[in-house]
Amino acid sequence: MTALIRDAARPYTGEALTALLSPATRLLGLGEPTHGVEAFPELRNELFRHLVEHEGYRSITLESDCLSALIADAYVNDGIGTLDDATSRGFSHGFSAMPANRELLRWMRAYNEQRPPHERLRFYGFDGPLETAGAASPRPALTALHDHLAAHLDLAWSRETLDELVGPDERWTNPAAMMDPARSVGRTPEAKKLRLIADDLRTLLAAHAPHLTAATSPDDWWHADLHARTAAGLLRYHAGMADTTPTRFGTLVCLRDAMMADNLDAIVRREARRGPTLAFAHNAHLQRHRSQMQFADQPLQWWSAGAIIATRLGDQYAFAATTFGSRGSDVPRPDTLEGLLSTLPHARSVVDPGRLAAGIDRKLTPRVPADHTYFALDPATTDQIDAIVFVKDI
Structure with missing residues (x-):
């Protein structure tokens, strides 16, 4: 590892991440490389607490049903219902089963309890009422x-x-x-x-x-x-x-992210006078470059909600991508971005993509993960990421 690469990374903290962002940021997209791994929503909760307490953020939105999220927001804002009910009915995509999501609602409610309405945190979903099926x-x-x-x-x-x-x-x-x-x-x-x-x-x-x-x-x-x-x-x-037509699935993924982008746009406009918003979703829904995946044996490409909203917000949109090194026996090869980042000394790192690129002296190959649900970062697109959060082991 070169000194330039070491200097590009810091131990993960909310302050280290926001130091890489434009002060004009109104919407911060924090992506995760796969769903269902508790490490990433836990990291999200830690970041959101920092953003609320030190950066003036007053809202968070997740890749979850925008209508179901009204139930969760009613709980965190006004104490309507119970934490159990808000958790079970306030999320879609099976996300109610994740302890970090329950903890997010609990913390937001506790924060709001003694505050006037204009200072309270809001919870949003920005996905449509859509499931895989x-x-x-x-x-x-x-x-x-x-x-x-x-x-x-x-x-x-x-x-x-x-x-x-x-x-x-x-x-x-x-x-x-x-x-x-x-x-x-x-x-x-x-x-x-x-x-x-x-x-x-x-x-x-x-x-x-x-x-x-x-x-x-x-x-x-x-x-x-x-x-x-x-x-x-x-x-x-x-x-x-x-x-x-043969383009059916491609149309559906485009329609979904367009709906997501419209919801993000409306949230940012509603929150404009109160503070910036944190958006949490899969990297593929928040990245600036074109997203792609295989579905039903078809290669799909589409512009993510993040890419769409970036055209509207300009430098008011920031994207932080998360990725990881080893997951059990799935260890990244040394010639991949994740393999290179695995040589960092920190368990969790915040990496400046620009400084990282300056320190890389060889061509990196995209990682091919053992788990098909994990989307590796493409080394060729790091110039379109404002910050990389790397978790060494999950």
């Missing part, structure tokens, strides 16, 4: 949006009309539709009508924003807009599930 019914999002508008405006559609068009929720959530477009209802005549209605309802929400905000509150309007984005995004995603 499919997508949710649009009914909850559509009806919540409809009810908000109907309380103040004369609408051309009744709740009964929406219910008839949606039909049984099981039609929308059928897991067989993920692999078989013929099983999807996303392009039926009813679904097409619902997409037009969702678009019209969202336009009404925007057009009457001054009146609706005055009649309710900015928070109520923001939540209505969240349901409007979600309804439109779900209907768009279901239409993608009904696509019969």
